[in-house]
Amino acid sequence: MRVQVSHLSRYDYSSEVTLGMHQLFLQPQFRPYFRVLEESFTIHPSPDGQNYRQDALGTWYKQAWFSEPTNHLKITTEWLFELIPHNPFAFIIDKGFEDKAWNHPQFLFHYEGHELFVQAYKSNYSNDSFLNYLMPIKEKSTGLIDFLVNLTQEIYQNWSHEIRHEQNIWQAGFTFSQGKGSCRDLSLMQMELLRILGLACRFVSGYAFNPDLEDGHELHAWMEVFLPGAGWIGLDPSLGLLTDHRYIPLACHADPERTLPVQGTFGGVSDSALETHVDMKLI
Template sequence: MRLNIRHNTLYSYSKTVFLEPHYLLMYPLQRPYVTVEHISFDISPQPLGTADVLDIFNNPTKQIWFAEMQNMLHIEVDMVLSLEPFNPFTFLPFPEVDLSHSELYAFEKTHALNPFLRYDEEMITEDMKTLLSDMVAGARNDIIATLTNLLGHIHKNWDHSIRLHPDVWSSDECYNKKKGSCRDLAWMMMIMLRYLKLATRFVSGYSFNPEQRNGHELHAWLEVFIPGGGWIGVDPSLGLFATDHFVPLAVGSEPKFTMPVNGSYRGSAISNMESTVTIRKMD
């Protein structure tokens, strides 16, 4: 499958501002099923300079900086991707552990995974603990079965809403409201799995499913680290495990680290952001 993806972002300002360096997380991440045939950036106004760097989570990042006062910033990314069929379950679980084990990962891996296991106790309500206990018991402590059941439960009982605000609801707020954006649902499920001692990370990117209504193209989901399988993508808003229809752009221990555009400006102007993503199947 070949896809043409065009991602347009426009920032407009009520008066001129000085743009601080901006960081663009818009390169597809390396995955065995993704080949980048073409990618181009059209940035207006013309940056004084650009650099391709890696952030703290090893996400490929384009840094841009400017010299003059500006009243807008327009970023257009055009890419052509080749996506091969991908089955996320073609791995051998090793070592064979389940959720009854006090340590799911070897010591050295637990140390490396610490940022992806961290949560505050107030993020988990008693209702959430009860649900998770029932899920684990029903799956007889099996990690994949628990993950599958929780994924289906959230997809069935939480409404997915389009919410363009960059802030993410807390896990308990999303749980109590029984609805949320893709970012809200992913963060809630991440915290629930961390409570079960499973490492999780937040993912932003694109999803392609012509049967879904608009609003899923720029998307968010999560990945959970499975012994033997590594990072496995899980999407609670669609109720799916991530396959070749998902194109990740950035990962992080929290949602705030995965925004497609990061940056600030000097000045007292009010800013407005518009963003569109179009995905076209080429063959």
């Protein structure tokens, strides 16, 4: 299957500004289930310099810097992907990791031998309502994978998905109480639900292709949980799915704010307006 993606991000400023250094998280991150057949990455105004860099948690991005005044910033990317079928359930996890927590009265996971690696992906977030919500799901599950599938389905069925054009992300507790949220909000909520149990999680921003869905899923957010033996496992609470070859990540980070597609500053006194559009189609 071949999919073409066109992605526009445009910022218009009410008066001339000087653009600072920008980090553009618009580069597809390597996965063995897709190949990039064609690509185009244009920035206007043309930067003084640009290069690919890698952040502390492994995501590649484009860094660009400017010096000339401008009243806009326009970033256009074009990609042609070949998607190769990928079974998201084809893995085996470390049974010891699962059993020690599953049979423990506190249902708390420990990464023996991985603690330093996973520390950045855990949090000290505390919410008694979260644990009270999770325990009945555990009781009806046969193991950790079944629990993750059931939790992802529970969120999909009981929290309504809405498209919010604001760039902010709701706090997990607020999304939990509202019973609704954007893909970003629901992904962060599921991350914090699982972090309560000691699981390491990261936020993912990227493209999700499903021609049967309504608009708004092309530029998408989901989450991943780290399971020893299997590595990072993608979960999409907006759709109740484990992620497969139709998910193309652009950025992964423990902090959702660090996955925004365009990150940068400008100098001057000006208002700014963002226009963004993603189009995906089969070729």
